[in-house]
Amino acid sequence: xxxxxxxxLTQDQVAYCxxxxxxxxxxxxxxxxxxxxxxxxxxxxxxxxDPVAIxxxxxxxxxxxxxxxxxxxxxxxxxxxxxxxxxxxxxxxxFHVDNAIRYDRSGQLVQPVRTDLxxxxxxAAPEDYDGxxxxxxxxxxxxxxxxxxxxxxxxxxxxxxxxxxVTRGExxxxxFWIQSMVRDDGDxxxxxxxxxxxxxxTQSTPDHPSLVQLTGVYHNLLRRWAEV
Numbered sequence: 001x002x003x004x005x006x007x008x009l010t011q012d013q014v015a016y017c018x019x020x021x022x023x024x025x026x027x028x029x030x031x032x033x034x035x036x037x038x039x040x041x042x043x044x045x046x047x048x049x050d051p052v053a054i055x056x057x058x059x060x061x062x063x064x065x066x067x068x069x070x071x072x073x074x075x076x077x078x079x080x081x082x083x084x085x086x087x088x089x090x091x092x093x094x095f096h097v098d099n100a101i102r103y104d105r106s107g108q109l110v111q112p113v114r115t116d117l118x119x120x121x122x123x124a125a126p127e128d129y130d131g132x133x134x135x136x137x138x139x140x141x142x143x144x145x146x147x148x149x150x151x152x153x154x155x156x157x158x159x160x161x162x163x164x165x166v167t168r169g170e171x172x173x174x175x176f177w178i179q180s181m182v183r184d185d186g187d188x189x190x191x192x193x194x195x196x197x198x199x200x201x202t203q204s205t206p207d208h209p210s211l212v213q214l215t216g217v218y219h220n221l222l223r224r225w226a227e228v
Contacts, residue, residue, distance in 0.1 A: 001073065001154075001155070001156065001185055001188060001189040001192065002136060002138055002140075002143055002153065002154070002155040002156075002159075003069070003073050003153070003154045003155070003192075004145075004147065004151065004152075004153055005067065005069050005070055005073075005151065005152045005153070005154060006147075006148070006150075006151045007150055007151065008060070008063055008064065008067060008070070008121060008150060008151065008152045009059075009060070009063055009121070009123075009149075009150040010150065011149070011150060013059065013063065013150070014123055014149045014150045016059075017056050017059070017123050017172075017174075018123060018124075018172065020052050020055070020056060021046075021052065021056070021084060021086070021123070021172060024046055024050065024052045024053075024084075025046070025047070025050060025052075026044040026045065026046060026086060027044065027045060027046070027047055028044065028045070029041050029042070029043035029044055029045040029085055029093075031045060031047060039094075040093060040094030040095065040096050040162070041093050041094075041096075042091045042092055042093065043085050043086060043087045043091045043092075043093060043163075044085065044086040044087075044088075044091075045083060045084065045085045045086070046083065046084045046085075048081065048083065048104065048105045048106040049105065049106040049107065052084075053081075053082070053083060053084055053106070054081070054106060054108070056082070056084065056174070057081045057082035057083075057108075057174070057176075060082045060121060060174055060176075061079060061081075061082065064079075068199070069196075070152070070154070072191075072192050072195045072196065073154055073188065073192045074117055074154060074178050074180055074188075075180045075181045075182050075188060075191065075222075075226070076178045076179070076180060076181070077178075077179050077180060077181045077227070077228065078109070078111065078113050078178070078179040079113075079176065079177075079178050079179075080102050080104060080109070080113045080115075080176045080177040080178070081104055081106055081108045081109065081176065082121070082174045082175070082176040083174065083175055083176060084123075084172070084173070084174050084175075085172075085173055085175060086170055086171065086172055087129075087132055087163060087165075087166040087170065087171040088129075088166055088169070088170035088171070089166070090165050090166065090167060091165065091166055092131075092162070092163055092164055092165040092166070093162055093163040094162050095135075095137075095160055095161070095162045096160070096161070096162065097157075097158065097159070097160055097161075098115050098118050098157050098177065099115065100114065100115060100157070101113065101114055101115070102115055102177055113177055113178075113179045114179045114183075115157035115177040115178075115179070116156070116157055116177075116178060116179055116180040116183055116185075117154055117155070117156065117157055117177065117178040117180060118154075118155055118156070118157045118159065118161075118175070118177055119152060119153070119154055119155075119174075119175060119176050119177065119178065120134055120145075120152065120153050120173050120174070120175050121150075121151075121152040121173060121174040121175070122146075122147045122148065122149055122150070122151055122152070122172075122173050123149055123150075123172040123173055123174060124149055124169070124170065124171050124172040124173070125148060125149045126146045126147070126148065128169045128170075129166050129168055129169030129170055129171050130166065130167045130168035130169065131164045131165045131166045131167045131168070131171075132146065132163060132164060132165075132166040132171035133145060133146045133163070133164045134146070134153065134161060134162075134163055135161060135162050135163070135164060136155055136159050136160075136161040137159060137160040137161065138155065138156070138159050154178075156185045157177060158185075181222075181226040181227055181228055182222070182225045182226055182227075183227065184225070187221075187225045190221070191218065191221060191222060191225075194214070194217070194218050194221070195218060197214070198211065198214050198215055198218060201214070
């Protein structure tokens with residue numbers, strides 16, 4: 001499932017992130033790349049233990065705590081501490097698949113994370129740079145993604161994806177991974193669609209007699225599929 005989640009950060013939060021990142025200590029993006037993806041990666045990145053990365057990562061995780069669509073779609077068990085990258089001057093990232101397991105080197109997590117879901121949170125407005133589209137190949141074809149600042153895209157970690165060259169301006173983003181309570185993408189999609197339907201029905205017809213049954217079906221499926 002590929003999902004666009006709007007307004008994860010407010011515009012004030014985006015502006016604060018950009019201000020902090022403007023004077024941050026950027027490094028070669030290959031510091032977190034595996035062998036294969038390292039050959040395709042050309043960008044800048046904040047080291048995982050950089051104080052700015054840790055501060056802004058906490059801001060993002062706090063914002064996600066109140067986002068119902070994010071929680072319903074991801075069913076997060078473990079969230080990798082958000083990282084930050086920058087593309088400019090023709091930099092790009094060729095086609096690759098994210099590592100299946102990530103080990104946090106910032107000291108915020110003690111356990112490894114299985115990357116069921118990959119996340120990109122855009123921090124630069126699309127009109128501020130040319131290129132920089134996130135290209136994702138999934139079961140529905142090739143998706144080209146370039147979202148407003150503060151918006152986020154959630155997609156399976158198994159997806160082949162790349163970032164096109166940035167030929168003007170700079171592309172700023174946060175990226176991270178999620179180990180879900182429900183490993184299978186198809187199962188997560190069914191649960192998300194069911195939960196979305198329940199929430200919509202609750203808003204339109206709060207006393208509908210089927211709500212209790214539908215909610216029971218949701219939780220019984222979650223009980224069957226979840227790893228906790």
